Amino acid sequence: MRALCWHGKGDIRCDTVPDPSIEDSRDIILKVSSCAICGSDLHLMDGQMPTMESGDVLGHEFMGEVVETGSAITGFRKGDRVVVPFNINCGSCRQCKLGNWASCTVSNRNGEMAAKQFGYPTAGLFGYSHLTGGYAGGQAEYVRVPMADVAPMKVPDGMTDEQALFLSDILPTGWQAAAYCDIKGGEIVAIWGAGPVGLFAIKSAAVMGAARIIAIETVPERIALARKAGATDIIDYANDDVMARIKEISNGEGADAVIDCVGMEASAGHGMFNLLSAVQEKLTSTQRPYALEQMIQAVRPSGIVSVPGVYGGPVPVNMAAVVQKGLTIRSGQTHVKRWLGDLTRLIQDGTIDPTFLITHRSSRLEDGPELYKTFRDKTDNCVKVVFHPGGTSLPQA
Structure with missing residues (x-):
C-alpha cells in the first residue's frame, strides 16, 4: 500500500x-x-x-x-x-x-x-x-x-x-481547550493562533457563550476564518502590542481565560517578546515559550491558562506570575x-x-x-x- x-x-x-x-x-x-x-x-x-x-x-x-x-x-x-x-x-x-x-x-x-x-x-x-x-x-x-x-x-x-x-x-481538541476555560457566558477569552485547533477553539468558545473572543494571529486568511468562526476582535501580533490591545478590549482587567493554540510553533512577535523568542530558540533550538509567557501576562488575576498547544521539552515558565496572580493552568492531550x-x-x-x-x-x-x-x-x-x-x-x- x-x-x-x-x-x-x-x-x-x-x-x-x-x-x-x-x-x-x-x-x-x-x-x-x-x-x-x-x-x-x-x-x-x-x-x-x-x-x-x-x-x-x-x-x-x-x-x-x-x-x-x-x-x-x-x-x-x-x-x-x-x-x-x-x-x-x-x-x-x-x-x-x-x-x-x-x-x-x-x-x-x-x-x-x-x-x-x-x-x-x-x-x-x-x-x-x-x-x-x-x-x-x-x-x-x-x-x-x-x-x-x-x-x-x-x-x-x-x-x-x-x-x-x-x-x-482537532475539533475535540479545540472544544476541550475552551471547556477548560470554564466558560459560563459573558467571558473574555483570548486565543493565540488561528490555525485549525485555534479556529475550533474560537468556534467552541462562541458556542459556549463567551462575550468577547480575541484571536491573536497575523496570517490574513486565518484572520478571515477566525472572524467566520466567531472571533469578535483580532490582534495582529506582528504589528500590534498584544498586551496593550487586550487591556483596551477588557477595560484594563485582562482576559478571563487564554488559550495557547501555538505551543512550540510560536512565531516571533512584537517588541520584547520577539527578543525573548530569539534568545530561547538559541538555548533550546525548538521550544519557543514567549507566546505562553505573553498569555500568562495577559490573563487577569485568578484567570485560566488553557494549553492544548504541543511542547516537546522543558520550557521556562514565569511561576512568579502564576503564583502571584493565582492562575490555573490546564493542559494535556x-x-x-x-x-x-x-x-x-x-x-x-x-x-x-x-x-x-x-x-x-x-x-x-x-x-x-x-x-x-x-x-x-x-x-x-x-x-x-x-x-x-x-x-x-x-x-x-
Whole structure:
C-alpha cells in the first residue's frame, strides 16, 4: 500500500509499505477514506519530536471503512464507516475508567520510555513517534486500529467524511481547550493562533457563550476564518502590542481565560517578546515559550491558562506570575472519547460545520510531501489539508 512516511527532518515521502494485518483479537483494519495533515505533524516534519525512526507512517487524523475485524470485535462489521480518535484507549485501566482517555496507562506499548520522560506512561498515539508507542498512522491506504472496541466511533448515517473526520482530533481538541476555560457566558477569552485547533477553539468558545473572543494571529486568511468562526476582535501580533490591545478590549482587567493554540510553533512577535523568542530558540533550538509567557501576562488575576498547544521539552515558565496572580493552568492531550457524543450532535444539528476550514484537498497520497510543505509554509492560503485516498470520498463539485 501507499503511505506518507517520515525519513528525517524535512523529509516526508510517499512510500510503498506492507499492508497492515490483524495482530490482536481487538484489532480492526480500515481502508482509509479520509485523512488530514495536523499541525502536530509539522513538529515531526521539523524534527521537533524525539524518537522518530526512518520509515515511520505518519497521520493521526483519519477515518475509513472496516475491511477486517479481530475475533473479539462485536461492535463493528465489514463495511462500517468509522472515525478513530488519535489516542488509543484500553478501556480498563484506572485512567480510562475515570474518562481520562489521553492518560491511558496501557495502550502505549513503549510506556517505559514515556515514563522516563514524563514520570508515568501516557496513551499510545497513532503516527506520532515511538515515545507514544510507535503505532503506524493513518496517512495511508489502510491502517490497523488496536483496541478498536473502545475509542473508535461508527459514523452516523447521513454524515459525510468531511463532517466526521475532524472528530478524530482537532475539533475535540479545540472544544476541550475552551471547556477548560470554564466558560459560563459573558467571558473574555483570548486565543493565540488561528490555525485549525485555534479556529475550533474560537468556534467552541462562541458556542459556549463567551462575550468577547480575541484571536491573536497575523496570517490574513486565518484572520478571515477566525472572524467566520466567531472571533469578535483580532490582534495582529506582528504589528500590534498584544498586551496593550487586550487591556483596551477588557477595560484594563485582562482576559478571563487564554488559550495557547501555538505551543512550540510560536512565531516571533512584537517588541520584547520577539527578543525573548530569539534568545530561547538559541538555548533550546525548538521550544519557543514567549507566546505562553505573553498569555500568562495577559490573563487577569485568578484567570485560566488553557494549553492544548504541543511542547516537546522543558520550557521556562514565569511561576512568579502564576503564583502571584493565582492562575490555573490546564493542559494535556485531548480526551477525544469524552467529547464525541456531544460534538457529533452539534454537527448533526448544524451548530458546528467542521468543513469551513478545509482549503486543500487531494485524492493522491503522492501529493503529500508537497502539501506538507505548503501547509508548513502557509503558502497558497493553506489552512487545512485533507486527503481522500483513491478519490472515492472527494466532495462533489
